[in-house]
Amino acid sequence: MKLFFLSLTVCLHTMVSSQETLSLKAVPFPVENTAVYVAGVLDERDDPSLGRQTDPNGDEVRLYLDGGAESVVKHFYGLSLPKQEKNNPIYIKIEALNIQESKRRMNRGIARIARAHISLTFLEKAEGKFKEVFRLSHNEDQVFELDDKSGLYGTHEKRIRAALEYCMLAFLSNYRKDDPNPLVNHFKTPKNGLQMDASLGQWFNLITAKGMRSTYFEGYGISYTGFVDSKKGFIRPYETSIEVTWARPGIAAENGFNEVNSYVLRPELYFVYKRITPGVYAALSANIPIGFEILENLEGNSSFNFVIGAGASQGIRFIPWRKSGFVFGLDFFQQFETSKVYRTDLGFELVLGVNF
Structure with a gap:
């Protein structure tokens, strides 16, 4: 019996120690003439984690957003798009949100590639029903030297923030183009529903x-x-x-x-x-x-x-x-x-x- 409980303790410790949380920095991004705010976020992923990664010590860990993806994404967008009575509420479905790592052959040799992959659906609510108004996937990639494992691991949250910013600016650039006072930002408008490769490849x-x-x-x-x-x-x-x-x-x-x-x-x-x-x-x-x-x-x-x-x-x-x-x-x-x-x-x- 003692051996059983000891084995169970070791297994539980291994499971717990193999999970880590990732906190997004509270850094707003510039948006002019905001007309919306994020009223709600729904995480529709089958796997609530960001995926498995190898930390600088060589240990495999499963990463999660600290506080859960729904609350983290809503809070992050609220920093730049605060709730105001005159603004229109929008809702977001998280179809995909993960971080990846692979390698690539570059001109200078083999390098490490880090990616934050995201897929969001933007919706409006009218008469109790949701209507999809925009959908976009995006990859935020960054290249690192082959031996720079700590630099790659320590910047996952930066790429997640950049990917979230990209999707919101893309949405705002497409939102109500017939508005006589269109939203203004520095963003080049992508096509609605643009498809991206979801995986870096093994x-x-x-x-x-x-x-x-x-x-x-x-x-x-x-x-x-x-x-x-x-x-x-x-x-x-x-x-x-x-x-x-x-x-x-x-x-x-x-x-x-x-x-x-x-x-x-x-x-x-x-x-x-x-x-x-x-x-x-x-x-x-x-x-x-x-x-x-x-x-x-x-x-x-x-x-x-x-x-x-x-x-x-x-x-x-x-x-x-x-x-x-x-x-x-x-x-x-x-x-x-x-x-x-x-x-x-x-x-x-x-x-x-x-x-x-």
């Missing part, structure tokens, strides 16, 4: 090993690939590979050598994935192999040869487990190199690795 880290065989050589390589999954368009992964190869039997002797071993770094020049179905991706790449060969001639003397070239590959990747698990695939490649053994070559690669 970031995949792949470490893969490949066995290689071509017309002239065989060997193996190790690669790292990072990318954000996307249902639409092309995906631009980041990838780099290190390869160790040796001339196939008979090839070295045909070219006057006992052994030919090469060591190549293969940074991608252009690399795309195309999602075919969930977990299956077509791959296409162009790359620049850079490295060196160590050659031993028939007399046993060794020499060094700098290698550079251009390569391309076409293949397929299977990633059946989204969170973590095995990855496998097949590539066909073609390349040109300043090798002492060949100038053009083609072959295939079998790929096996892990997703984490």
Whole structure:
């Protein structure tokens, strides 16, 4: 019995400690000629939290707005749109409100992306019935350095406030355009019902090993690939590979050598994935192999040869487990190199690795 209560206590402590609250700063935003105030807010989300996030210590926590989304959003808008008898009451339904984190390939390398995603519906009430007058979704994104976990985590509330401000200004810019004294603000009017991507997309880290065989050589390589999954368009992964190869039997002797071993770094020049179905991706790449060969001639003397070239590959990747698990695939490649053994070559690669 004692063991049961101890286990229950530990579980409850874990559940409680994995939740944190987020407070919005009481910062009003500038609005001129206000004609409305927020009379009520209804949270229609299935999940009342802002989502799961990883704090700077690496612990996963579920975040909530301190005081609940309905009261927090109403209070925040009340700072800029105070209740006045002459103003029209409006009501807001929260369809979506969450915070997200992912990674992106940027010009300077891999960066962290933070997002506040929001979807609001604005309503008026007449004769006891609600009438929808405006609906809008918005993403408030911000880019951080890869190692700036604390900066990202500490600014979630800032992005939520910015997203709430954006939606209200969008509503006010569209509200009663036929009014002879329209509302004035600095906002560029978006279209009513504008659709936004609700998710940043999952970031995949792949470490893969490949066995290689071509017309002239065989060997193996190790690669790292990072990318954000996307249902639409092309995906631009980041990838780099290190390869160790040796001339196939008979090839070295045909070219006057006992052994030919090469060591190549293969940074991608252009690399795309195309999602075919969930977990299956077509791959296409162009790359620049850079490295060196160590050659031993028939007399046993060794020499060094700098290698550079251009390569391309076409293949397929299977990633059946989204969170973590095995990855496998097949590539066909073609390349040109300043090798002492060949100038053009083609072959295939079998790929096996892990997703984490």
